[in-house]
Amino acid sequence: MGLSCCIIAHNEGDRIESCILAVRDIVDEVVVVDSGSADDTVAKSEALGAKTFFRAWDGYGPQKRFAEDCAGNDWILNLDADEVVTPELGREISALMRASAGLLPAYRFRQVTVYPGRDRPRLWADFHNYVRLYDRRRVRFRDSRVHDTVDTQGYPVGQLKGIALHYSWRTLEHVRAKLEKYTDLQAKELKKPRWYVLARLPFEYPILFFRYYVLRRNFTGGWLGLRIAHDIAAARFRRLLKILNYRPA
Numbered sequence: 177m178g179l180s181c182c183i184i185a186h187n188e189g190d191r192i193e194s195c196i197l198a199v200r201d202i203v204d205e206v207v208v209v210d211s212g213s214a215d216d217t218v219a220k221s222e223a224l225g226a227k228t229f230f231r232a233w234d235g236y237g238p239q240k241r242f243a244e245d246c247a248g249n250d251w252i253l254n255l256d257a258d259e260v261v262t263p264e265l266g267r268e269i270s271a272l273m274r275a276s277a278g279l280l281p282a283y284r285f286r287q288v289t290v291y292p293g294r295d296r297p298r299l300w301a302d303f304h305n306y307v308r309l310y311d312r313r314r315v316r317f318r319d320s321r322v323h324d325t326v327d328t329q330g331y332p333v334g335q336l337k338g339i340a341l342h343y344s345w346r347t348l349e350h351v352r353a354k355l356e357k358y359t360d361l362q363a364k365e366l367k368k369p370r371w372y373v374l375a376r377l378p379f380e381y382p383i384l385f386f387r388y389y390v391l392r393r394n395f396t397g398g399w400l401g402l403r404i405a406h407d408i409a410a411a412r413f414r415r416l417l418k419i420l421n422y423r424p425a
Contacts, residue, residue, distance in 0.1 A: 177276045178249035179203045179269070183226075184239045188257035189215035191343060196224045198261040202270045203253060209243040217257075235321025235361075244312050254308050254317070254326075258343045259287060265338025269309060272336075282310035282328050285336040291400050292345045298401070302392035304342075307333060322365045351404060355411035363418035373416050380416055384409035 181203040185192055196206050206226040210218050211233040218228050231242050244252055253269065255261070261269075265285055272279065288303040290296065307315070307326040318327045345351045388394055388408045394401035 177251060177273050179251045179253060179273050180247035180249040181206045181253045181255060182240070182243035182247055183208045183221075183255050183257050184211070184236075184243055185209070185213065185217050185221070185257040186211045186233065187213045187215050187217060189213070189217045189220055190346070192217050192220050192257050193224065194260050194343075195255060195257050196221065196226055199253065199255070199266065200224065202261075202266045202273075205248055207243055207246045208257075209239060209246065211239065236324035237318050237320040237322075240317040240324055241319060244316055247312070250311055250313050252310055252312050254310075255340070256342075260341045260343065262339055262341060265336060265340060268336050268338045272309075279311070280334040281314040281331040282307045282326060283334040283336050285309065286339045287342040288339045290341050290343050291397060291404070292347050292350065297341065299396045300393045301396075302388075302394065303339070305335075308340075309336070320365075322362055345404075348400075348403060348407075351407050352411070355407060356414075359411050359415035359418060362415055363422045366419060368419055370420065373419050377413070377416055381409045381413045384412045 179202070181199045183192070183195060183206065185208055192208070200206065206221070206224070208218070208221040208226045208228045209231050210221075210228060211231060221228050227246070229242075229246050231239060233239065240254060243254070251273065272283070284305050284307050286303040286305050287308075288297045288301050290301070291298060307328060310326055314331060315326055315328050318325055345354065385405055389402065389405035394405040397404070
């Protein structure tokens with residue numbers, strides 16, 4: 177059964193090779209949708225045999241859906257350029273594709289956070305558990321500009337045991353830059369009544385800090401974990417201020 181890996185990218189020249197190399201032997205094609213990189217993202221992708229397409233950035237969901245449309249196979253392994261499939265997950269995916277019979281429409285696997293400057297996840301690292309392997313004939317990414325999630329439409333979803341490593345941040349400065357960019361986008365897209373935002377303001381930072389430092393176990397990351405939990409909570413607080421101050425053009 178054919179499998180396409182779809183990757184969206186922008187200025188990922190320092191990370192795209194690791195992403196592609198980790199899946200090149202388990203998929204039938206790699207599709208990279210680039211939104212206008214100024215670095216060598218496209219050149220490196222093509223050198224590794226990927227099919228590259230350009231699409232101006234229009235949000236996470238639309239970009240992911242365009243990549244799905246570019247794929248030559250109905251089964252999709254959808255990754256971001258900062259994610260690396262581990263060998264264990266790769267073998268699990270290959271076994272599923274070989275079996276073919278009895279496949280569910282979609283499968284989740286964990287994307288485990290790796291701190292800036294680290295090669296491996298910390299002890300008890302936090303993770304997301306998203307659908308990233310699926311049959312596009314039955315499920316697809318939502319068309320949301322802010323959230324990149326697959327609409328499973330009530331279909332049963334399988335859980336894979338293997339993980340992908342998520343190198344979301346290059347440096348601490350990159351943590352803050354990504355958070356600011358994302359909250360800018362959310363402030364434009366999220367429609368919240370003024371009273372709701374004002375009611376949340378006093379509690380946003382302490383609640384979010386507790387969530388990321390304690391519940392998502394960043395306390396195991398020492399000073400770096402403390403800093404990242406603070407940066408995320410502070411960014412979410414600023415997001416509320418941005419929503420209050422946002423005025424459509």
